[in-house]
Amino acid sequence: MASYTNPVVRGNAPDPSAIRVGDDYYLATSTFGLLPGIVIRHSTDLVNWRIIGHAVTRPAQYRRDGQPGPIVLFAPTLRHHDGRFYLATTNVADRQGNFYVTTEDPAGEWSDAIWIDEADFGFDPSLFRDDDGVWYYTRRTLEFREDGNLGAIVQTTIDIDTGVIGEFQPITADHRGFVTNDIEGPHLYKIDGRYYLSAAEGSSWKGHMQTIGRSDSPWGPFEPAPHNPILSHRDRVAHPIQSLGHAELVDTADGDWWALSLGTRHAGIALHHNLGRETFLTPVRWVDGWPVVGTADGTTGGSELEFDGLTLPAGQGSVDRGSVDQASVGQIADTLWTRGWSxxxxxxxxxxxxxxxxxxxxxxxxxxxxxxxxxxxxxxxxxxxxxxxxxxxxxxxxxxxxxxxxxxxxxxxxxxxxxxxxxxxxxxxxxxxxxxxxxxxxxxxxxxxxxxxxxxxxxxxxxxxxxxxxxxxxxxxxxxxxxxxxxxxxxxxxxxxxxxxxxxxxxxxxxxxxxxxxxxxxxxxxxxxxxxxxxxx
The missing domain is CATH 2.60.120.200 (Jelly Rolls)
Known part of the structure; x- marks a missing residue:
């Protein structure tokens, strides 16, 4: 059994997207106007993370004309299949839009951008490959409707080699989310034969939360979890962690589940925060086919600065921060960028x-x-x-x-x-x-x-x-x-x-x-x- 402290990535590491490849974990986080863009980290235990590279480093990856210009990269989605990594994100500057890049080496160079659609039509792109080989492209829309709703999560199929997409269909009802009028950061999963749509809701401030629904089809309809939101501190006033949400579910080789989410730390009961949105790790249990996010004593829906008595992957919970074994990702270049500068x-x-x-x-x-x-x-x-x-x-x-x-x-x-x-x-x-x-x-x-x-x-x-x-x-x-x-x-x-x-x-x-x-x-x-x-x- 092991203990760890949150956040597991400190200082400006928002919108985490994580995957497991064998016994290795990879994490991508947003970078907005900073370069290199979209930080890629590696871990073997979900607690100790090291920067191994960046997915977006040159204009051919974030500008449609391939020339230097404004950059504001929103939430990424990181996925892997058959030896290839896929990273989808949005450059909202100048309405450049949604794109993805690929690589076989997440610590190396990534491909030029494959453009999907424009940011005017939505952002927070996500990718999912089903067991039958069909790839799905899911993202939020942004509407300003008279009823106050801000748009549904929409989805279509995508040719993963070319970026060509089909016709979008809304997969959340009534131009809104499961709980609020504002839903974003969607991720589609298939777990034990069921499809789960998990997304962030309630904006990115103290009302932030994570919700989920399930269905027998990737197109829905999605039944909302009875305990939504599954992760939030909107009702925990004065807790040092706030704004929890935009979470990614990830499993271990032993079948355990965890959530990596963004959150903010606040000194005392301060309304403001200066460290940005950081990455927090929270254990997940499955009860009656639903993920229950929270502490091991049964408390659900929240996270803590310290967790004790948990089983971490590979039994490496005591590894010092920054000393992750990198055998599976090759020799990492020692540069200003891998040291965290931008x-x-x-x-x-x-x-x-x-x-x-x-x-x-x-x-x-x-x-x-x-x-x-x-x-x-x-x-x-x-x-x-x-x-x-x-x-x-x-x-x-x-x-x-x-x-x-x-x-x-x-x-x-x-x-x-x-x-x-x-x-x-x-x-x-x-x-x-x-x-x-x-x-x-x-x-x-x-x-x-x-x-x-x-x-x-x-x-x-x-x-x-x-x-x-x-x-x-x-x-x-x-x-x-x-x-x-x-x-x-x-x-x-x-x-x-x-x-x-x-x-x-x-x-x-x-x-x-x-x-x-x-x-x-x-x-x-x-x-x-x-x-x-x-x-x-």
Whole structure:
């Protein structure tokens, strides 16, 4: 028997889709506007997960014309058959639509996109192969009807080699879900001869939930479970886990069942959360042909931060996080991306993805926010605990404006950058929240390395700098103002390394090749204490 703690993937790991292939488990999660897109993780015990690659890495996979452009990737579905992996998702930017990519090696390159239909007609695409070899394509619709219902789950058959689909049929009644007027993230399963349609309902906030129905046909009608929703914390006010839903059911080789779902962690009874939607693992029992999600003592419908006395796959529940045996997935490349970093859009040209924390050289690149400064490059790493310190040293030989940021969206971020001003070198601490901007300037010595720190807490992000052994406070901002609730977005706070081209020097010249050099990038789980997690690059 074993114990484990939730979430099993911490910090910005939403919309989990999981499969078992033999004794190995693979997990795909959403990435929205970040690249590389759609993180792929591997595990042998459902608890300890390691990034092995990404399914979407180039424009030929997320743009219909194959050219660089906007990207916002919604919930993926990961499936496997006969040695091939299939990953379906949606780029909702510019109504690009629904597509899937394939591979025989989930840690390697995935194919160019096979496009299905446009995002205008729905999103959250899901794939299912029946025993007779027929593939089904299932997704949500989005309607704004006078009766308040937002559309049914619809389904059709699909030629898995070409993406050609048949005629859609609604498989939930009355343009709605089993419990609410809003249903999304559908998955179709066949278990013990019956078809089960499981989906998320109630939006992605605290009313979020998972529901299920069953039928003798993949086309329905689906009988709703008598205990719907099968997973939700909408009625558990002040529980540290909220927003549970968008779940995937997965079995073990021994016949046990589990649910991997998204959820949010809230400090105390705080209404806001800053860590994004994370991946939680919850045991599942089958009673009278229905999945019962919850604790082993009979409590159903919820999850907990800790579970004890459960049997995990392969008996590896005590494996340290990040030390998963990868024999079945080959040698995993050690890159910035497999360590959890990402960028906003295409990475800046010249970025060395194999760089180590001894020296990360970040060229200026894609714009981070709509400021009048030059092009901005950024590397982002998810914040994984409410109380955490992010520290990086800006090297004296940096040729760009360089610094760190607590980044929620382009309109919600706090940053501290080292720049050369008219009166000498200085650190500029900025806060951007919607259309409000503040700026504080701290003069520093004309040369030498600068250590910049972000101390994150439940209520505040505090910034400080160390120059020549002397530490000074730069400023602070409210954690609530970077929260998903305030930013009205689904991606949690990321710590960022930022490089900004010198707008004055590059004006009219096209000169944007300046770069920032960062040393000793460290994350520790408790501000002010010795690092408990050192990003070993």
């Amino acid at each position: 960028t906003l859009g295409v990475p800046a040209a010249g970025l060395d993805e194999h760089a180590g924390d001894a020296r990360i050289e970040l060229p200026a690149g894609a714009r981070l926010e709509g400021a009048d400064a030059g092009p901005i490059g950024a590397l982002l790493l998810p914040q994984t605990e409410d109380r955490q310190r992010f520290s990086a040293t800006v090297a004296a030989d940096s040729t760009a404006v360089a610094g760190v940021a607590a980044f929620a969206t382009r309109g919600h971020l706090y940053s501290a950058v080292v720049e050369q001003g008219e009166s000498g070198r200085r650190i500029v601490f900025s806060r951007a929240v919607d259309d409000l901007r503040t700026e504080t300037v701290t003069p520093i010595a004309p040369d030498g390395d600068v250590v910049l720190r972000i101390d994150a807490g439940e209520s505040t992000y505090s910034f400080s700098a160390e120059v020549d052994g002397v530490t000074s406070e730069l400023g602070a901002g409210s954690a609530r103002l970077l929260s998903a609730e305030t930013a009205s977005w689904f991606v949690g706070v990321h710590f960022a390394l930022v490089a900004i081209a010198d707008a004055a020097a590059g004006a009219g010249t096209g000169h944007t090749d300046a770069a920032a050099v960062f040393l000793d990038v460290i994350v520790s789980d408790t501000p002010g204490e010795a690092p408990s997690l050192h990003m070993e690059f």
